Amino acid sequence: MEGVEYIYDEHGRIKGVIIPPELWEKVKGELFDPSRYRGIYKGKKDLEKSLRELREEWERDF
Template structure:
C-alpha cells in the first residue's frame, strides 16, 4: 500500500509501521468499540469491574 512505511530491526524483522492519517481513520472506523454496545453499562468507567459484579450476582452455590 502506498504511504505505509515499515520499521525493521537489525535482523530484518518488522518492529513497527507508520500509517498515513487518512488510512488510519478508515481502519479505525472498523475497530470494535465496546462503548457502542454496552447498553446500561455505557456510562460505567470500569467495564471489567461491572462485568465481574454482574457475574457475582449469578454465581450461586446450589
C-alpha cells in the same frame, strides 16, 4: 498498500508501521469499540484485561 512504511529491527523483523493519516482515520473507525455494545462489555476501556478477569473467575481446579 500505498504510503505505508515499515520499520525493521537489525534482524529484519517488523518493529513498527507508519501509515498516512487518511488511512489511519479509515482503519480507526473500523476498530472494535466495546462501548457501542450493551452488556458487561459496555464502558470497558481495557477489553483484554476484562476478558482475562472473567476467564479467571471460571477456571477451576477439579
